[in-house]
Amino acid sequence: MRVLFASPFIPPEFITAHGHRPSRVLSAAATDCHQGRCAVAAGFDEALVRGDLGIVVGSCDQMRRSADGRVAPTFRFHLPATWTTANAARQYGDELQRLSVFLQRHGGHAPADLATHLLDHDTRRARLRTGCSLLPARAAAEAIAAYAVSGVVPASDPVAQPPDGRVPIALLGGPLPVAAFDLYDLIEGCGARVVLDGCESGERGLAAPCDRRLAADDPLAALVDSYFLAIPDAFRRPDSLIFSWLERGIAERGVRAVVVRPDPWCDLWRAVVPRLHDWGRLPVVLVESDGESGSRARLATRIEALTEMLG
Numbered sequence: 001m002r003v004l005f006a007s008p009f010i011p012p013e014f015i016t017a018h019g020h021r022p023s024r025v026l027s028a029a030a031t032d033c034h035q036g037r038c039a040v041a042a043g044f045d046e047a048l049v050r051g052d053l054g055i056v057v058g059s060c061d062q063m064r065r066s067a068d069g070r071v072a073p074t075f076r077f078h079l080p081a082t083w084t085t086a087n088a089a090r091q092y093g094d095e096l097q098r099l100s101v102f103l104q105r106h107g108g109h110a111p112a113d114l115a116t117h118l119l120d121h122d123t124r125r126a127r128l129r130t131g132c133s134l135l136p137a138r139a140a141a142e143a144i145a146a147y148a149v150s151g152v153v154p155a156s157d158p159v160a161q162p163p164d165g166r167v168p169i170a171l172l173g174g175p176l177p178v179a180a181f182d183l184y185d186l187i188e189g190c191g192a193r194v195v196l197d198g199c200e201s202g203e204r205g206l207a208a209p210c211d212r213r214l215a216a217d218d219p220l221a222a223l224v225d226s227y228f229l230a231i232p233d234a235f236r237r238p239d240s241l242i243f244s245w246l247e248r249g250i251a252e253r254g255v256r257a258v259v260v261r262p263d264p265w266c267d268l269w270r271a272v273v274p275r276l277h278d279w280g281r282l283p284v285v286l287v288e289s290d291g292e293s294g295s296r297a298r299l300a301t302r303i304e305a306l307t308e309m310l311g
């Protein structure tokens, strides 16, 4: 069966190992989400249809309320906000075991060849990560979106783009719907370039490279390491993974500013902005996601002002 989920913390290889077909929803409700409802949560509800299985990760109130209509059997994955204790890591592993029971009860089988599936997906994600460091931001985001939906990755190796003089920036926020990918073009048109895609739909949402020996010996432990202990997100406490991830972006890709794009109804990502100001390492620009449909000119003015300041 098709198993839908929105969170980057659900390993697609775990679902495949149970004989189901994983597909991650990167928001189907880009422009017409309801008042007070974030596009990610609304998009997930729109995408889930009869005949599917759903997995809802309770990392924020909006997602916790998702799939309340229950058109399809839905598993509620309890993801701890804390991540630095052994108990929290154990809870993530326990939730995967509980998910396994759900997947088997709904037409799947006991997990088979989990290590093989994990190593296969690790190889695919390595190719995507290489693309993120070499390709234009939009092409890299399109490749990650295709992987999220169906698991496919580009067959050929990416070719590095020559330097173009644009200001290298990081983009940070929840998932960027495919329908809003022209934000990458707008940023380039304003003289900047996204070299570190911190949208949930971008490379920030990819699991970390796995320890291949651990994957062979104890694939569940390897999933805990690569997903739970590695993916930076706004709901995590402490939130230090976001800052260490940005520090790496500064060191490896020369990031010079951060553009934050929260959903209009997302308190979690909005709360990251003052934290970034306190951190003080880079200039921060807040870009409202409803600017994609309405005030493009205002959005462009803000990014142009940033590039002029840094140019």
Ligand code: SF4
Binding pocket: 038, 039, 040, 041, 059, 060, 061, 062, 063, 174, 175, 263, 265, 266, 267, 268, 269
């Ligand atoms: S964008 Fe914000 S409100 Fe929406 S699902 Fe993500 S964390 Fe929750």
